[in-house]
Amino acid sequence: MTKASQLPRLVLYHAEASPPSCAVRMLGHILDLDFHYKQPKLLLLEHKTPQFKKINPMGTIPVLQDGDFIVSESHAIMQYLCGLGGERGARLYPREERARAILHQCMYFDAAVMFNTVKSVALPTLLHGMKGATEKHLQSIEECYSVTEAYLRQPYMVGDHLTLADLSLSTTVAATNIIHELNSNRFPRTADWMNRMSQEDFYKKITKPGMDLLKKMLYKRWERNVF
Ligand SMILES: N[C@@H](CCC(=O)N[C@@H](CS)C(=O)NCC(=O)O)C(=O)O
Missing domain, CATH: 3.40.30.10 (Glutaredoxin)
Structure with a gap:
């Protein structure tokens, strides 16, 4: 091998x-x-x-x-x-048919819907000086959080261990959270899963600094303080 x-x-x-x-x-x-x-x-x-x-x-x-x-x-x-x-x-990319189908469900949702929602705010902000998310963006984000909450099969997206679905969706949720904070009372499973993901070494080394930088870039354009 x-x-x-x-x-x-x-x-x-x-x-x-x-x-x-x-x-x-x-x-x-x-x-x-x-x-x-x-x-x-x-x-x-x-x-x-x-x-x-x-x-x-x-x-x-x-x-x-x-x-x-x-x-x-x-x-x-x-x-x-x-x-x-x-x-x-x-x-990380299980071969078993049903596990793989659920993983693809999460990945396609991320690619086709949730990341595009983030992008529809981040890109015009960074390139064209858009001054923040609109009410419609916030509604779309809330819908995305609801889907994530419903998809989450504790402890991970596809069941009992980490898969690609967790890596993709956790970065997108982290980015979404910069625009519109996740309410842990309404989405407790997502909040708990994000807490666990954020304690992983790979998340601390890569996604945490990456999303801190994205926050800084967006908040600068929105004239908001980062801390
Ligand atoms: N679904 C794609 C999204 C890729 C994407 O849109 N990347 C952004 C950066 S985060 C980009 O290249 N944006 C530039 C643009 O669309 O003009 C993926 O997962 O690779």
């Missing part, structure tokens, strides 16, 4: 304050992958240049390059990496 640490050098295009990039990096930390990092400057729109679009026509990060193979979309990247990551990878 190929050991993850013996793999050829993997290049990850990412940004520190990007939630889906943090999810991939947390996985890399868990699987002991040795990423070579590249950080396109999003505020200078380096991810929209023809050169970058040759790597990812969508013009988004994260993007993974493994030799001559390139894949974008954090959820697809993470599934690919788990396939390279031996037994640990298989545990």
Whole structure:
């Protein structure tokens, strides 16, 4: 079996304050992958240049390059990496049909709905000076929190152990929380799960500083104090 640490050098295009990039990096930390990092400057729109679009026509990060193979979309990247990551990878991306179906349910919700809700506030704020979330954004966020609460199968998203679904959704919930705080009385299971996730070493090393930076960037534009 190929050991993850013996793999050829993997290049990850990412940004520190990007939630889906943090999810991939947390996985890399868990699987002991040795990423070579590249950080396109999003505020200078380096991810929209023809050169970058040759790597990812969508013009988004994260993007993974493994030799001559390139894949974008954090959820697809993470599934690919788990396939390279031996037994640990298989545990994080379970093969059992129903577990995998529930995991995909969470990942598609993250990719198609919840992260887009965050992005619909963060991107116009950072690029176009939007001054905060609208009432409609806040309603969408509350709906996303309700779905997360309903999906959560304690102790983790897919049951009794950590999977990719926890890595993706915890970074998105952390980012959402910057815009509109999670109410632990209304969403107690989500709050409890986030508390546990935030105590993990990979979360402290990657998602905590990443989301602190995102908060700083957004609050600066909204002229709010971070602490
Ligand atoms: N669903 C995608 C979302 C990727 C995404 O939108 N990334 C943001 C950074 S957090 C980005 O590249 N935004 C730039 C843009 O859309 O112009 C994923 O999970 O990879």
